[in-house]
Amino acid sequence: MKKNYLKFVAVLSLLVFLFLQSLYATGGKLPAYAKHGMVTSSSIIASEVGRDVLKSGGNAVDAAVATALTLAVTWPSAGNIGGGGFMIYYSHDGKATAFDFREKAPLAAFEKMYLTPDGKIRNNSNHDGILAVGVPGTVAGLYLAHQKLGRKPWKELVAPAIKLAGKGFPYTWALHRAVTSYYAKIFKKYPSTAKKMLKKSGQVYEPGEIWRQPDLAKTLKRIQKYGRDGFYKGETARKLADFMKKNGGLITGEDLAKYQAVERKPIHGTYRGYDVYSMCPPSSGGVVLVEMLNILEGYNLKEIGWNSALYLHLLTEAMRRAYADRAYYLGDPDFNPDMPLDKLTSKSHAAALRKSIQLFKASQSDSASFSQIYEGDHTTHFSIIDANGNAVSMTFTLERSFGSKIVADGLGFLLNNEMGDFNPIPGVTDSRGHIGTPPNRIAPEKRMLSSMTPTIVAKANKPVLLIGSPGGRTIINTVLQVILNVIDHEMNIAQAVEAGRIHHQWLPDVTSFERWAVSKDTRQLYENMGHKVRIRNYQGSAMGIYIDWKTGLITGAADSRSPDGGVAGF
Ligand code: GLY
Secondary structure, eight states, rough: OOHHHHHHHHHHHHHHHHHHHSOOOOSSSEEEEEEEOOEESSOOOHHHHHHHHTTTTTTTHHHHHHHHHHHHOOOOOTOOSSSSEEEEEOTSSOOOOOOEEBBOOTTTTTTTTBBTSSSGGOOOOOOOSSGOOBOOOHHHHHHHHHHHHHOOOOOHHHHHHHHHHHHHEEHHHHHHIIIIIIIIHHHHTTTHHHHHOOOOTSOOOOTTTOOOOOOOOOOOHHHHHHHTTTHSSSSHHHHHHHHHHHTTTOOOOOHHOOOOOEEEEEEEEEEEEEEHHHHHHHBBHHHHHHHHHHTTTTOOHHHHHTTTTHHHHHHHHHHHHHEEEEEEEEOOTTTTTOHHHHTTSSHHHHHHHHHHHHBBOOOOOOOTTTOOOOOOOEEEEEEETTSSSOEEEEEESSSEEEEESEEEETTTTEEOOOOGGGGGTTTTTOOTOOOOOGBBBOOOOOOOOOOOEEEEEETTTEEEEEEOOOOOOOOOOHHHHHHHHHHHTOOOOHHHHSSSSSESSSOOOOOEEETTSSHHHHHHHHHHHHHEEEESSSOOOEEEEETTTTTEEEEEETTTTSTTEEEEEO
């Protein structure tokens, strides 16, 4: 009798603990817990919107639509309807698929469109200004995923974003700080952007003030009513095309009408008995991630020890080799049908590369060969698990923070500057960071190469780890290190997401360490092997969920590197 009573008290305490945990968001080293479903994103408001969709019977894709559209309202630096991205979906019974809604070059784009007659990039125009805008893909991608896999009515899923845009929400400290310290000046260059992002007086909203975006609410209403066509046809498309024409941009009504999101087969690899599903080209994320995992599988990383000098050396050498392959081989699959994806993700390719790695001695990246393109690091990721065990891992972006900083008159959303992810100078590849290799050169309707790495790790046909991050080229290495932290080092999801990380990308031949990631004497040992180090403040902002199928417990973490982020579960 007493034993049963104690058991009852223990179970009750656990349930009360789980309930309390799931009521509020948490970042930091303590994961959030839930029993049924969870969303983690860069905006706690968006996570809660997604959680409410799950709670009211929606599935992971329904929650992804609602979360993504809410992020376009509450996390405008990267959440978007004016950009693009990728979604990995993994069903409760082990089926994986991917949705590609990467932006495209407009029909009028051409290979040397950013170059002066003497072959230099004109005024950074591939990153700045209206010519940097690619044809947006987000609405088409969300709509396609919803048509294929959604359960709740589309209209219901758009409603929370409309409400938040129309009625407003309290401006956050993080938004205030970012806009005050840097962006306000740039926003003032475009009256339509200033109208959205600043007060009528031109001042920045104060933390806690209610921020309303009425034009965005109107655009979202059209998307709610007409679905995909609410963006790519009718009033929205007309206003966008007119704005482009008036301001020297390239995107036309035809570009918008022709845009299609695509369902693709994700990259699949294995790592120490786990299945890894991640994004295929036009993202390089999945290929590079699987290639690095394959190389590292040949070492006992647990025994070598987390962030020891040898561990960092092996990671660096794996990164160097996989990023070199990225630059050489990868681009839009519709324009590069012969990319050797099977070879690049094979165990035999990894074994051959591993043979070229010397223990305790750095290799050299050959700058005469090829290098990396610049990529902005302002992207955003969210992860979702629903009550039936279906999972979504989605990353989307405007490229730089607030994209091109351009809002088309009357539409209320920021446009991307994703054209900067193409190789701008054909044939010019050097150690300063130019890359001119063919797979990622500009062509009409081509998708620019990405590093976004939305990933789902599965075991026995069940999703166990959902992970992704912003961070441009660093994304793939952030995702890699979170996976290693969980699988090799047995960290909980919050520890895995918070732990300090490093980045190497073949060229330039230097490793960046997060400021607090590595001790001084470890750094010394690492440099003694021949590596160069620079320090950066932070790398990425991972949003992870871990599911323990034995206990049924879902744990999640929103990286504390994302100031407005949070987890919401139930
Ligand atoms: N613009 C960042 C990326 O696509 O990876």
